[in-house]
Amino acid sequence: MSIRHGLLALLAQGPRYGYQLRAEFESSTGSTWPLNIGQVYSTLSRLERDELVLRGDADEEGRFVYSITAEGTAEVRHWFATPVERTDRPRDELAIKLAMAVTTPGVDVADVVQTQRTATLRALQDLTRLKAGASAAPADPGEQAWRLVLESMVFHAEAEVRWLDHCESFMVRVTPPARPAAAPADAPKEARR
Amino acid sequence: MNVLRMRAVGRDHGSGAGLVRALRDIDLSVAGGEFVAVMGPSGSGKSTLLTLAGGLDTPTAGQVLVDGDDLGSLGPARLAALRRRRIGYVFQDLNLIPGLTAAENVMLPRELDGVRTRAARREARAALAEVGVGDLADRFPDEMSGGQQQRVAIARALVGDRGLVLTDEPTGALDSQTGDEVMRLLRTRCDAGAACLMVTHDARHAAWADRVVFLRDGALVDGTGARPGPDTLLEAGR
Numbered sequence: 407m408s409i410r411h412g413l414l415a416l417l418a419q420g421p422r423y424g425y426q427l428r429a430e431f432e433s434s435t436g437s438t439w440p441l442n443i444g445q446v447y448s449t450l451s452r453l454e455r456d457e458l459v460l461r462g463d464a465d466e467e468g469r470f471v472y473s474i475t476a477e478g479t480a481e482v483r484h485w486f487a488t489p490v491e492r493t494d495r496p497r498d499e500l501a502i503k504l505a506m507a508v509t510t511p512g513v514d515v516a517d518v519v520q521t522q523r524t525a526t527l528r529a530l531q532d533l534t535r536l537k538a539g540a541s542a543a544p545a546d547p548g549e550q551a552w553r554l555v556l557e558s559m560v561f562h563a564e565a566e567v568r569w570l571d572h573c574e575s576f577m578v579r580v581t582p583p584a585r586p587a588a589a590p591a592d593a594p595k596e597a598r599r
Numbered sequence: 600m601n602v603l604r605m606r607a608v609g610r611d612h613g614s615g616a617g618l619v620r621a622l623r624d625i626d627l628s629v630a631g632g633e634f635v636a637v638m639g640p641s642g643s644g645k646s647t648l649l650t651l652a653g654g655l656d657t658p659t660a661g662q663v664l665v666d667g668d669d670l671g672s673l674g675p676a677r678l679a680a681l682r683r684r685r686i687g688y689v690f691q692d693l694n695l696i697p698g699l700t701a702a703e704n705v706m707l708p709r710e711l712d713g714v715r716t717r718a719a720r721r722e723a724r725a726a727l728a729e730v731g732v733g734d735l736a737d738r739f740p741d742e743m744s745g746g747q748q749q750r751v752a753i754a755r756a757l758v759g760d761r762g763l764v765l766t767d768e769p770t771g772a773l774d775s776q777t778g779d780e781v782m783r784l785l786r787t788r789c790d791a792g793a794a795c796l797m798v799t800h801d802a803r804h805a806a807w808a809d810r811v812v813f814l815r816d817g818a819l820v821d822g823t824g825a826r827p828g829p830d831t832l833l834e835a836g837r
Contacts, residue, residue, distance in 0.1 A: 524823055526802075528824075530805075534803075534806040538783065538786055542779075542780065563806075564801075564806075568802065574640075
């Protein structure tokens, strides 16, 4: 997750203190990705090293104001103009689990799918409750940003359920039906529906 | 109080070697104020379940009760009256009558029920306003967008304070924004006390429900459980 670019994008709107950056980052993502202040300062010092931000002088309370440089502004512009790489996303534990379930003897893939589907649906219900409790058309930009982040999580959960549905029907299609024990081995195959 | 109660409901088609068990041993209740979604792939029996719940089809086993009345024990006239007065249907194909305006479409079931035209019109306008299309009362269906038509269909299902709303993929071909608005309306209706049963294959819409149950090959296999509320907390404390 690009905290680096998130902080740069906030600084592109004007100089800010470290604690301000933390608060604004969290409010615009609906506190989905809480930051600790240490992360903020370590990221800022790397940005300073790379000459993307400048640290000003300390005020009377010993706090530093950070501002963006011309290179920093160019970096933010480049970030918004560039798609996120697929490979930057973490490995999908669920895909790995299902792959293992299919190849491990004695594991009921349908059970694994259903257990996950119910859990994901519950998560989706929680997200939807948050959405239902808020205005359908928020006017505040912070609210709008939070809504987009929320919808991102909603769509991911939905995609997961659709993928699970797909896995289930795929496995039904490729798994040969259990034959009745009494059927002779050379019986002609019946046409399946 | 359960508005809808399905007890050990089954529905077979055909017999002998051609027997198809569309639904088996379905136990499902929907209380007033509760929104229940049934999810399942095509062919799992979702639509059959909904037509049985609405008295549009008859189970081959078990009972369906609406407000405590066993649908199987009612004669055709009383069943038709119960369907008209207490159950609202919203289906994917909206079944709006093309030659009638939005208001007339909403009025129709009330007039069939003996409500006078003037009162029915007043109710229809209120129901249309409630779903956000009060200004379209005099338009014909082909003068409205898909989303607006779906709102009219929902107004028709809700008019006259019906306690049970049954809906089959109500967001059909609507875009995600309009689909969300439709779900918001159904949610509001449930929060105001109606019982709502929706069948869908869409997880994003099912998630608006208090409880989601999964249908596979005609049987309920799992569910997300009830939304924690005062009643369930009381139940848990017993």
